[in-house]
Amino acid sequence: MRWIGGRESTNVDDRRGVSGGGLVAGGGIIGVIVVILRLLLGGGGDGSIPIPGGGQSQQMTTEEKAADDERAKFVKVVLGYTEDVWTQLMAQQGKQYPAPTLVLFRGQAQSACGFASSATGPFYCPGDQELYIDLSFYQELKDRFNAPGDFAMAYVVAHEVGHHIQKLLGIADKMERLHGQLNETEYNKYSVMMELQADFFAGVWANHVQQMKNVLEEGDIDEALNAATAIGDDRLQKEAQGYVVPESFTHGTSKQRYYWFKKGFDTGDINQGDTFHDPSLQ
Ligand SMILES: [Zn+2]
Numbered sequence: 001m002r003w004i005g006g007r008e009s010t011n012v013d014d015r016r017g018v019s020g021g022g023l024v025a026g027g028g029i030i031g032v033i034v035v036i037l038r039l040l041l042g043g044g045g046d047g048s049i050p051i052p053g054g055g056q057s058q059q060m061t062t063e064e065k066a067a068d069d070e071r072a073k074f075v076k077v078v079l080g081y082t083e084d085v086w087t088q089l090m091a092q093q094g095k096q097y098p099a100p101t102l103v104l105f106r107g108q109a110q111s112a113c114g115f116a117s118s119a120t121g122p123f124y125c126p127g128d129q130e131l132y133i134d135l136s137f138y139q140e141l142k143d144r145f146n147a148p149g150d151f152a153m154a155y156v157v158a159h160e161v162g163h164h165i166q167k168l169l170g171i172a173d174k175m176e177r178l179h180g181q182l183n184e185t186e187y188n189k190y191s192v193m194m195e196l197q198a199d200f201f202a203g204v205w206a207n208h209v210q211q212m213k214n215v216l217e218e219g220d221i222d223e224a225l226n227a228a229t230a231i232g233d234d235r236l237q238k239e240a241q242g243y244v245v246p247e248s249f250t251h252g253t254s255k256q257r258y259y260w261f262k263k264g265f266d267t268g269d270i271n272q273g274d275t276f277h278d279p280s281l282q
Contacts, residue, residue, distance in 0.1 A: 001078075001151050002215045008076035009083055011099045013130070016068070016106045071135045071153075072104055078154045079131075081215070082161045085208040089270060090168070100164040101130045102157075109134075122156055124163035126172045131160045145230040149223030151216075155202050155261070156227065162201030165270075166194065185247045192233075193275040195251040196260040199228055200273035203264020211268070221265060228257040256281075 060068065083099045090097040103109060109116045112127030118134040125132065137156070142148040166172045171194070178190055206224065210216045229235070232254030234244045251257070264273060275281055 001154055001217060001220050003074055003077045003081075003150070006077035006213075006215075007080040007084075008073060009079035009099070009102065011079065011083070011101045012076055013101055013103045014072065015109055016072070016104050016135070018105075068106075068135055071138050074150060075102065075104070075133060075135065075153070075157060078157045079161075081209045081213065082158060082205055085205050085212060086161065086165065088212070089204070089208065093270075095168070098129075098168070100124070100161065101128075103130050103132045105132065105134055106136070107134070122160055124160040124167075126163070126167045126176070129164060129167060131157070131164070133157070133160070141227060141230075145227065147223070147227035147230040149219070149226075151220035151223040152227035154220075155206070155224035158202035158205045159198045161205065162198030163194075165201050166197065171197070171276075188247060188250050189281075190276075191250040192252045192256070193278075193281055196256055196281070197273050197275040199252070199257050200260040200264040200275065201270070203261040203266075204268055204270055204273065206261075206265045207268030224261060224265075225258050228261045229254040232257050 079102050083097070086099075087097040103111070105116065107118055109132055111125045111130065111132055113123070113125035116123070116132050116134075118136050120132075121140075122131065122133040122137055124130070133156075138153050141152050141156070163172065166175075175190060175194055179187060182190070202224070206216070206221065231251070233249040233251045234246075234253040237244050237248075252260075260273070260275065
């Protein structure tokens with residue numbers, strides 16, 4: 001993807017530095033509990049309090065830091081591109097586009113949806129309308145999911161922004177209501193539709209960002225499709241447990257994710273993405 005020199009979004013809350021030094025200012029409840037425990041147990045007061053599960057990447061070499069900053073820049077440009085595209089697409093529907101804020105964190109962060117760690121993977125929280133990304137996921141895409149390439153990461157960002165679009169269109173709130181009404185298997189079915197629609201919106205974005213800015217390079221769409229395939233539930237489950245349990249799917253199979261991203265990209269039409277009424281998903 002051609003991105004160098006692109007506008008970096010300013011809707012970014014960069015907390016990477018905050019969590020780097022042990023005591024996490026934004027660490028919320030857990031951080032506070034650790035501090036209190038430490039005080040109760042009479043621990044020393046050097047101010048450096050290790051927090052379980054966090055901070056494995058606290059000490060970065062200069063090169064690692066440079067690479068991390070480069071990725072942050074990239075993600076900010078991608079976010080800027082999503083703002084430009086979605087502002088236009090929403091305007092065509094007579095709607096405003098209040099852009100989401102991107103929280104960059106390292107190791108862990110607090111969100112309105114609860115505690116986030118790098119193990120959670122990138123996510124969107126409808127409660128605070130923020131996207132949470134630990135940039136180490138970029139590496140994970142390449143190493144763990146075998147989905148390298150900058151556009152693989154762009155797809156991930158665009159997918160999370162897709163959830164923001166669902167929030168703006170009222171779909172996320174509908175889902176929220178369903179949560180209390182359905183059993184887990186039923187709810188999972190809706191969750192798959194929701195995730196596939198976010199993939200679809202990511203595809204729509206890819207279509208329009210190309211039309212608006214001509215930023216796609218040879219192989220980019222393949223990188224995104226490969227990533228969509230790599231993080232399908234069937235693939236992940238098979239990797240994790242050796243077999244597949246379809247009713248526990250919450251994101252969709254590799255094939256479905258591939259299909260919906262591609263459909264979004266091929267049509268560029270947000271009205272073609274009604275996964276909730278698609279016969280193949282009933
Ligand atoms: Zn998702």
